[in-house]
Amino acid sequence: MEIGGIIAYLVSFAIMAGIYAVFCLGLNIQWGYTGLFNIGIAGFFCVGAYTSAMITTPKPTGIYAHYVHQILGLNLPFVFGLVGAAIVCGIIAFLIGIPTLRLGEDYLAIATLGIAETFRLIFNNEYWLANGPRGLIGLPQPLQGLVDPKSYNYVYLIIVVIVMVVVYLLIERAIRSPWGRVLRAVREDEISASMSGKDIFNFKMQALVFGSMVMGVGGALYAHYTIAISPEAFTPLYGTFIIWVMLMAGGSGNNKGAILGAYAIWAVWIGTKFMTDFLPYTLKARAPFIRFLLIGILLELILIYRPQGLLGEEKKVSKLIE
Amino acid sequence: MAELIVYGIVLGGIIALGAIGLSLVYGIIGFANFAHGEFMTAGAYLALFMVTGVFSWIGIPDNTFGILSFGWRMVFAFPFSMAGVAFLAIFFDRVLYRKLRAKNSGPVMFAMSSLGTSFIIRMIIIIVWGSDYLFYRPGLMRPALEVPLGIKIRPDQIVILFIVFLLVGLLHVFLQDTKMGKAMRATADNMELALISGINTERIIIWTWGIGGALAAAGGILYGIDVQLHARMGWHFLIPLFAATILGSIGNIYGALVGGFAIGIAQQVSTAFLLPTYKLAVAFVIMILILLIRPQGIFGKG
Numbered sequence: 214m215e216i217g218g219i220i221a222y223l224v225s226f227a228i229m230a231g232i233y234a235v236f237c238l239g240l241n242i243q244w245g246y247t248g249l250f251n252i253g254i255a256g257f258f259c260v261g262a263y264t265s266a267m268i269t270t271p272k273p274t275g276i277y278a279h280y281v282h283q284i285l286g287l288n289l290p291f292v293f294g295l296v297g298a299a300i301v302c303g304i305i306a307f308l309i310g311i312p313t314l315r316l317g318e319d320y321l322a323i324a325t326l327g328i329a330e331t332f333r334l335i336f337n338n339e340y341w342l343a344n345g346p347r348g349l350i351g352l353p354q355p356l357q358g359l360v361d362p363k364s365y366n367y368v369y370l371i372i373v374v375i376v377m378v379v380v381y382l383l384i385e386r387a388i389r390s391p392w393g394r395v396l397r398a399v400r401e402d403e404i405s406a407s408m409s410g411k412d413i414f415n416f417k418m419q420a421l422v423f424g425s426m427v428m429g430v431g432g433a434l435y436a437h438y439t440i441a442i443s444p445e446a447f448t449p450l451y452g453t454f455i456i457w458v459m460l461m462a463g464g465s466g467n468n469k470g471a472i473l474g475a476y477a478i479w480a481v482w483i484g485t486k487f488m489t490d491f492l493p494y495t496l497k498a499r500a501p502f503i504r505f506l507l508i509g510i511l512l513e514l515i516l517i518y519r520p521q522g523l524l525g526e527e528k529k530v531s532k533l534i535e
Numbered sequence: 536m537a538e539l540i541v542y543g544i545v546l547g548g549i550i551a552l553g554a555i556g557l558s559l560v561y562g563i564i565g566f567a568n569f570a571h572g573e574f575m576t577a578g579a580y581l582a583l584f585m586v587t588g589v590f591s592w593i594g595i596p597d598n599t600f601g602i603l604s605f606g607w608r609m610v611f612a613f614p615f616s617m618a619g620v621a622f623l624a625i626f627f628d629r630v631l632y633r634k635l636r637a638k639n640s641g642p643v644m645f646a647m648s649s650l651g652t653s654f655i656i657r658m659i660i661i662i663v664w665g666s667d668y669l670f671y672r673p674g675l676m677r678p679a680l681e682v683p684l685g686i687k688i689r690p691d692q693i694v695i696l697f698i699v700f701l702l703v704g705l706l707h708v709f710l711q712d713t714k715m716g717k718a719m720r721a722t723a724d725n726m727e728l729a730l731i732s733g734i735n736t737e738r739i740i741i742w743t744w745g746i747g748g749a750l751a752a753a754g755g756i757l758y759g760i761d762v763q764l765h766a767r768m769g770w771h772f773l774i775p776l777f778a779a780t781i782l783g784s785i786g787n788i789y790g791a792l793v794g795g796f797a798i799g800i801a802q803q804v805s806t807a808f809l810l811p812t813y814k815l816a817v818a819f820v821i822m823i824l825i826l827l828i829r830p831q832g833i834f835g836k837g
Contacts, residue, residue: 315830319643331816337812338813449770457647457650502661509652513652516648517631517638
């Protein structure tokens with residue numbers, strides 16, 4: 214492979230890992246700071262991607278309308294897609310939070326798992342909504358006319374990094390505020406936090422909604438990178454499980470760890486792809502599953518031997534405490 | 536409609552076998568075991584391995600019992616697979632959950648670890664058997680019997696219900712009349728009190744995993760006999776299992792039995808109005824309704 218090919222490969226690697234980093238940051242608000250166990254990230258991933266797709270594409274007309282069904286097509290710029298994805302995911306998180314956040318921590322997990330599977334079923338079976346299993350294709354990419362299509366990925370990498378940094382700064386700002394300290398108090402000890410007059414349900418709900426909005430943005434970034442989306446892209450493996458491994462590896466409760474984990478685990482994931490290239494021919498077709506098996510074992514090892522992850526949590530988050 | 540209810544009872548019995556184990560684990564060991572669906576898959580595939588592999592190699596005849604779709608091979612494979620998955624569940628407890636207990640990890644860490652376990656089991660099954668739909672006896676015609684009310688039921692399904700009630704009956708006797716069973720109920724009721732009374736909780740945990748795993752395996756095999764085998768079958772059972780467990784109150788095995796039948800019937804009856812693929816969503820919606828109206832379940836204290 215000549216040098217240009219390697220750089221192009223690295224750019225696409227950095228884009229995908231950057232998108233996953235946005236998801237990790239969203240999950241970090243929920244799990245890392247508040248202790249909310251959301252295992253339906255794939256659901257928010259899916260809804261974020263579809264929402265942005267429907268906001269930014271025009272509604273099919275003429276002959277295309279026979280082949281492509283979508284309930285909405287607003288043909289608005291990319292930024293509206295990002296914001297719309299965040300808003301819709303926030304609303305869904307709010308609705309999921311109502312029945313579950315007053316109960317034990319496992320209930321949220323079961324409910325989010327259910328909602329992720331349900332969304333996938335709906336997008337797969339309801340053709341009128343977003344074209345069923347065939348999904349939506351030809352999503353617009355922002356600033357497309359700016360450069361030669363061959364080097365467009367550089368532009369998208371800059372967009373992804375900007376979004377990632379903005380999300381990072383936003384969360385850092387929020388976490389270092391009194392609000393963020395309440396989240397950690399809720400995570401550590403609900404009873405003493407509520408004895409200090411904090412409304413546990415409200416704070417959990419805010420963290421759930423905030424984190425899910427970030428995940429919605431991640432879904433939108435993914436959709437406009439791949440240009441084509443279908444329900445099968447949002448499986449529990451690629452949509453939920455790997456993001457959990459990333460956050461646990463990087464260090465939950467640490468935003469730098471969330472980003473580091475995303476890049477590190479994505480590198481491991483890509484690395485194992487090269488490894489499985491050496492497998493005998495008969496096993497090649499099952500290579501992705503062998504790779505996921507390794508990622509699953511990695512998660513178990515992290516949970517037992519290094520639950521704090523690579524970076525671990527910062528104990529002091531207030532600049533007023535030295 | 537009567538026919539759908541009968542099919543729902545069959546499906547409900549299978550769900551109940553999984554849900555009882557899930558409820559026991561939840562009540563006694565204290566976390567949501569997201570790998571419980573995969574125990575069902577593991578049981579079904581272990582039986583497949585015995586029926587099509589080991590037993591044909593040993594030379595056990597591949598006959599069927601009259602109008603049923605299985606024969607001696609399945610009769611031997613069934614208890615073997617239940618024992619196999621019981622050991623698998625205990626194995627995961629020894630290598631993973633016991634270590635987390637030793638570190639005093641929070642319940643969510645256990646749940647996350649079980650999520651990892653679920654992916655590990657599923658990936659191994661896909662690597663070994665692939666992700667196609669499989670049958671214990673491919674290409675076999677399975678005629679249905681006509682019974683009153685115009686209901687068509689396959690002889691297999693009657694046997695499935697019989698086995699479900701037999702296993703639940705055995706479990707009932709075990710929990711009511713044996714020392715270990717009583718100790719398990721005591722631990723589910725109040726862990727601290729059980730510890731003070733000198734009950735060895737590590738032994739109880741092993742028994743709980745064993746029973747939970749064995750019942751899940753039975754459920755998986757019965758589903759394989761009734762419908763088909765698929766590497767993701769257990770994952771798709773997970774939401775119905777949790778719905779049944781929560782509906783019947785966590786830790787209550789009779790509740791899980793009732794919950795299983797309720798969810799199974801609701802899922803099958805829904806196919807009269809909805810696409811069959813939405814069965815999972817039906818279980819999910821019921822679960823959300825329970826959480827909103829009565830989160831402690833029908834048998835729970837207020």
